[in-house]
Amino acid sequence: MSLPADLQKLPPQALDVLRILDGRESGLDTEAILSGTGLSERAFGKAIRRLVTRYYVTMPRDGVYALTKTGRVAVEEIHAYDRVGPGGNVTRAVLDDDAGFPPEPPAEVAVAAVAEAAPPAAPAPEFPVPPAARHERRLSLLVPREMVLGMTVTLLAGFDTPPHNTVPLGEPARVVVRVSAPGCDVEPVEHELEVPPDQAIGPIRFRLSPRLNQTARVKVLVHQYTAGDTLELMGGLYFDMYVQEMPTSQSAVIQTLGARIDLLPGPAAP
Secondary structure, rough: OOHHHHHOOOOHHHHHHHHHOOOOOOOOEEHHHHHHHHHHHHHHHHHHHHHOOOEEEEEEEEEEEEEEEHHHHHHHHHHHHHHHOOOEEEEEEOOOOOOOOOOOOOOOOOOOOOOOOOOOOOOOOOOOOOOOOOOEEEEEEEOOOEEEEOEEEEEEEEEEEOOOOOOOOOOOOOEEEEEEEEEHHHEEEEEEEOOOOOOOOOEEEEEEEEOOOOEEEEEEEEEEEEEHEEEEEEEEEEEEEEEEEEOOOOOOOOEEEEEEEOOOOOOOOO
16 A cells, blocks of 8 residues: 555655654654654754644644644554565575675665564465566665664665566556655655566665654565556565664664565557
């Protein structure tokens, strides 16, 4: 699934504010929100203005913020998105040293390791067409093993060449790759690109900056434009990264992750 269009227009910091207000019927004051989200006062100010003007958040009293009815509905949609509900085959990432593009060190020092335990991957949904009619591609990622609080890491993503026995793509597939990581600033949050029928493409770059000293769940989702320019979730992966206060020996170690993505063939495919 993907976030509703209205929520996609909000900055990631605003989504973090909505998450922390969930279940706080009496609301939270500014200090509690800043402490719980790790936002700067400037980032919080920008986020809260958007939330108030769009009626997701109200002020029951001076300096205190609480969810409106619209905000509570939005939080439920955010939680469903965080869990990666029906609509795509999103799996937990596994280490793989056979990426389709050469390793490229991040421009800045990195930090964060994959957690040893994570919830099981969401079950594969029923696609509107048989899986055999889809074009198989591999999404490969290069990321550091750890993130360091206050430092920025670079996540590289790309699509490998297709296997010989897959259904032909027919024509380039227009896809959007989106990255989310609660507790982190992500820039940009998405990249749009055209996947060639028979060639690799990438890497594209995302910058992650952790705001909290806690494990960050990074989610990479691939959406494809279908008929009527509708975006449909095709799949993706998620993985956990530790956030350390100071760099460790793992901070500069790069790991490779990957997941199978099944794309819809174009009309030119036989």
